[in-house]
Amino acid sequence: MDVNDYMQDVSDTILRDGNGEQGRTVTVLDVSRQSGVSTATVSRVINQSPKVSPATRVRVLKAIEKLGYMRNHSARALARQRTDTIGVVFPGIDSGFFSEVLKGINEYAVSRDYHLMVAFSQGDQGEHDRVAEYLQAGRVDALILMNLGMSDQFVRQAAQRELPIVLIDRPVKDARVASVMIDNRSGADAAMTHLLGLGHQRIAILAGPDGTIDAEQRFEGCQHAAKRAGYAFDKDLIWPGNFFWESGYELMNHWLDAGKPLPDAMFALNDPMAMGVMEAMHEHSLSVPDDMALVGFDDVQAARYLGLTTVRSPMHEMGRIASEAAINLVTGGRTQLEQVLATDLVVRRSCGVESKS
Amino acid sequence: MDVNDYMQDVSDTILRDGNGEQGRTVTVLDVSRQSGVSTATVSRVINQSPKVSPATRVRVLKAIEKLGYMRNHSARALARQRTDTIGVVFPGIDSGFFSEVLKGINEYAVSRDYHLMVAFSQGDQGEHDRVAEYLQAGRVDALILMNLGMSDQFVRQAAQRELPIVLIDRPVKDARVASVMIDNRSGADAAMTHLLGLGHQRIAILAGPDGTIDAEQRFEGCQHAAKRAGYAFDKDLIWPGNFFWESGYELMNHWLDAGKPLPDAMFALNDPMAMGVMEAMHEHSLSVPDDMALVGFDDVQAARYLGLTTVRSPMHEMGRIASEAAINLVTGGRTQLEQVLATDLVVRRSCGVESKS
DNA sequence: ATGAAAGCGCTAACAT
DNA sequence: ATGTTAGCGCTTTCAT
Numbered sequence: 001m002d003v004n005d006y007m008q009d010v011s012d013t014i015l016r017d018g019n020g021e022q023g024r025t026v027t028v029l030d031v032s033r034q035s036g037v038s039t040a041t042v043s044r045v046i047n048q049s050p051k052v053s054p055a056t057r058v059r060v061l062k063a064i065e066k067l068g069y070m071r072n073h074s075a076r077a078l079a080r081q082r083t084d085t086i087g088v089v090f091p092g093i094d095s096g097f098f099s100e101v102l103k104g105i106n107e108y109a110v111s112r113d114y115h116l117m118v119a120f121s122q123g124d125q126g127e128h129d130r131v132a133e134y135l136q137a138g139r140v141d142a143l144i145l146m147n148l149g150m151s152d153q154f155v156r157q158a159a160q161r162e163l164p165i166v167l168i169d170r171p172v173k174d175a176r177v178a179s180v181m182i183d184n185r186s187g188a189d190a191a192m193t194h195l196l197g198l199g200h201q202r203i204a205i206l207a208g209p210d211g212t213i214d215a216e217q218r219f220e221g222c223q224h225a226a227k228r229a230g231y232a233f234d235k236d237l238i239w240p241g242n243f244f245w246e247s248g249y250e251l252m253n254h255w256l257d258a259g260k261p262l263p264d265a266m267f268a269l270n271d272p273m274a275m276g277v278m279e280a281m282h283e284h285s286l287s288v289p290d291d292m293a294l295v296g297f298d299d300v301q302a303a304r305y306l307g308l309t310t311v312r313s314p315m316h317e318m319g320r321i322a323s324e325a326a327i328n329l330v331t332g333g334r335t336q337l338e339q340v341l342a343t344d345l346v347v348r349r350s351c352g353v354e355s356k357s
Numbered sequence: 358m359d360v361n362d363y364m365q366d367v368s369d370t371i372l373r374d375g376n377g378e379q380g381r382t383v384t385v386l387d388v389s390r391q392s393g394v395s396t397a398t399v400s401r402v403i404n405q406s407p408k409v410s411p412a413t414r415v416r417v418l419k420a421i422e423k424l425g426y427m428r429n430h431s432a433r434a435l436a437r438q439r440t441d442t443i444g445v446v447f448p449g450i451d452s453g454f455f456s457e458v459l460k461g462i463n464e465y466a467v468s469r470d471y472h473l474m475v476a477f478s479q480g481d482q483g484e485h486d487r488v489a490e491y492l493q494a495g496r497v498d499a500l501i502l503m504n505l506g507m508s509d510q511f512v513r514q515a516a517q518r519e520l521p522i523v524l525i526d527r528p529v530k531d532a533r534v535a536s537v538m539i540d541n542r543s544g545a546d547a548a549m550t551h552l553l554g555l556g557h558q559r560i561a562i563l564a565g566p567d568g569t570i571d572a573e574q575r576f577e578g579c580q581h582a583a584k585r586a587g588y589a590f591d592k593d594l595i596w597p598g599n600f601f602w603e604s605g606y607e608l609m610n611h612w613l614d615a616g617k618p619l620p621d622a623m624f625a626l627n628d629p630m631a632m633g634v635m636e637a638m639h640e641h642s643l644s645v646p647d648d649m650a651l652v653g654f655d656d657v658q659a660a661r662y663l664g665l666t667t668v669r670s671p672m673h674e675m676g677r678i679a680s681e682a683a684i685n686l687v688t689g690g691r692t693q694l695e696q697v698l699a700t701d702l703v704v705r706r707s708c709g710v711e712s713k714s
Numbered sequence: 715a716t717g718a719a720a721g722c723g724c725t726a727a728c729a730t
Numbered sequence: 731a732t733g734t735t736a737g738c739g740c741t742t743t744c745a746t
Contacts, residue, residue: 027723038733043725053731073496074434075723078738083431085474092460096658099456103449106477115496117442118475120463138739139430139472245662275662282664301453302659305602305632307639384739395717400741410715432739435722495723717746722739729734 026069035063085115087140092122096300104319142326164329180322187311187343188221191295196229204237206268218269248276265293271300289352307349383426392420442472444497449479453657461676499683521686523679535682544668544700545578548652553586561594563625575626605633622650628657646709664706
């Protein structure tokens with residue numbers, strides 16, 4: 001053993017090469033031999049077929065146990081033309097939304113013995129192609145696509161394949177696609193109505209980016225509530241946000257730095273922006289709700305921490321429902337193609353009314 | 358068409374049955390016929406083998422294009438005994454941590470053309486078994502396991518298989534397992550030192566649950582810093598937290614309700630607990646930092662919103678590194694078996710010192 | 715550079 | 731109830 005070998009040896013204590021020998025895999029054939037039955041019977045036992053006598057079942061089970069057999073997913077998928085997996089594509093950006101949705105998806109998927117493959121779409125075309133390719137190569141039985149940064153073109157392309165697709169929080173323009181949405185309009189309406197009911201006169205709206213369904217519907221909800229209450233918006237108080245924390249922070253900073261008077265209340269069309277607003281106010285030694293009431297939308301986790309009144313989007317449930325729709329589509333079950341989930345107002349201290357957390 | 362048929366028809370506009378006909382899949386054989394070469398050559402083209410003449414390559418590519426061929430993952434995986442997929446197991450509970458880590462994992466995985474399969478472990482044994490089974494049936498080439506709720510037994514079992522395993526934020530007790538950790542000790546040390554440097558005399562520690570590595574190491578960091586500064590802890594000021602928001606909230610509420618005097622400063626060993634403390638103080642009309650300085654640990658997103666001084670855990674980077682380790686282990690590359698990532702103090706307003714975001 | 719053919723491990727007709 | 735066997739779609743020696 002020369003010096004190099006020695007060095008090698010030493011570094012092996014902290015470095016490791018990849019997989020060593022693999023010790024031949026145990027297959028159905030091994031099990032069938034061990035238990036003296038055919039591979040078909042082994043397969044039947046594995047798949048819980050009722051057409052196996054209790055006695056042989058036990059024999060096979062024992063052999064499986066003894067040999068440490070574990071069925072191979074790829075082989076099974078290839079034979080069955082089913083992967084028992086559903087693909088989930090999230091946008092790269094995330095407003096604290098996606099982990100909740102994912103958990104909802106997972107919860108139902110697990111209950112049906114399905115697995116999850118996840119991918120993130122960075123929004124650019126190259127990424128879209130990647131994701132599409134990944135998920136269409138028979139890797140998954142269905143696709144759940146989450147809104148934002150997902151071009152229409154992408155959705156259409158995807159729908160062209162024969163994969164069942166479920167869209168979360170995005171409208172369907174294609175009959176082959178199911179969708180799960182939240183009731184943005186009545187959520188916004190409720191928030192607005194709440195603010196009006198509190199007697200606020202000058203209410204600002206921190207709007208969302210043009211062209212996104214959430215932004216549009218939420219704004220419609222505001223208008224509807226205003227109209228019903230006979231309230232007219234001041235154009236100057238409708239701010240052009242983009243759903244990011246920064247936009248709330250910057251717009252409010254500009255406003256304050258310009259010395260303009262605060263509105264009585266503000267409805268930010270999502271939570272991150274509301275939090276940006278809070279931060280800007282804080283830095284100007286202004287208080288929510290004393291100097292201005294504030295409402296957000298979505299009820300992300302931090303909203304609770306900040307005492308932000310907001311409209312709860314049932315993210316977990318969205319995931320669950322989407323998951324259910326996807327799996328039903330795969331298994332041939334019937335599924336409602338379009339589902340709209342209720343939202344509800346969660347009143348916290350940012351409106352000045354203390355109440356239920 | 359009778360009434361039932363009619364009803365059926367109507368409901369079909371909103372309901373849909375699962376997958377219809379599948380339109381035979383295009384295989385390598387189809388491509389080989391179309392282009393007049395063997396399937397072997399088609400395979401070579403698909404896999405970018407250099408041993409194909411430019412001319413045939415083009416012919417095959419054209420055929421692929423024309424036929425809309427897309428390689429089948431299961432078949433490929435079965436033949437190659439590789440899935441190009443890495444499995445990621447997260448704990449069911451989540452402190453806002455996991456989505457960041459997941460993105461880090463994904464980022465690197467994508468760069469190496471790997472895919473992600475994710476599962477959540479609910480902590481109970483049944484779940485563990487499920488996850489283990491899922492992920493060991495040849496579905497993935499390697500496993501990344503995230504700390505918390507993952508029993509030692511589970512990790513060992515998993516390691517017994519020949520799957521490369523990478524543990525995030527958990528110590529290794531098994532040579533076959535790689536691990537990525539954060540430097541809890543020096544992070545906690547820095548936070549503690551910061552508090553001491555600010556001149557605080559009575560510093561409380563809101564500790565983490567016994568037996569978790571993070572809780573232990575962070576506490577050690579505190580002790581180390583205290584010792585170096587010649588500071589002695591008041592036993593009463595070491596609170597038994599459990600890393601959940603609720604524990605911070607409740608412990609602080611009890612303390613205040615009991616009329617006990619606030620410490621000068623508190624170091625909560627993770628952010629959620631710190632936020633619980635903030636909330637309890639807020640409800641008692643007490644201010645951070647005026648009535649008590651507060652520091653957290655992890656720098657979850659909400660920490661920024663709340664202006665919480667905290668120790669940043671490089672979650673994204675942890676994911677990246679773990680992903681890299683896992684893939685290197687699979688591809689036979691060399692990998693450092695144990696990696697510890699630096700943490701750093703992020704000073705915000707909760708300590709009374711305004712500064713860098 | 716290209717082709718023939720033998721699997722990879724499992725399932726599902728079909729037969730008994 | 732159980733066995734035989736023909737694939738599922740792709741990769742990969744081994745020839746040529």
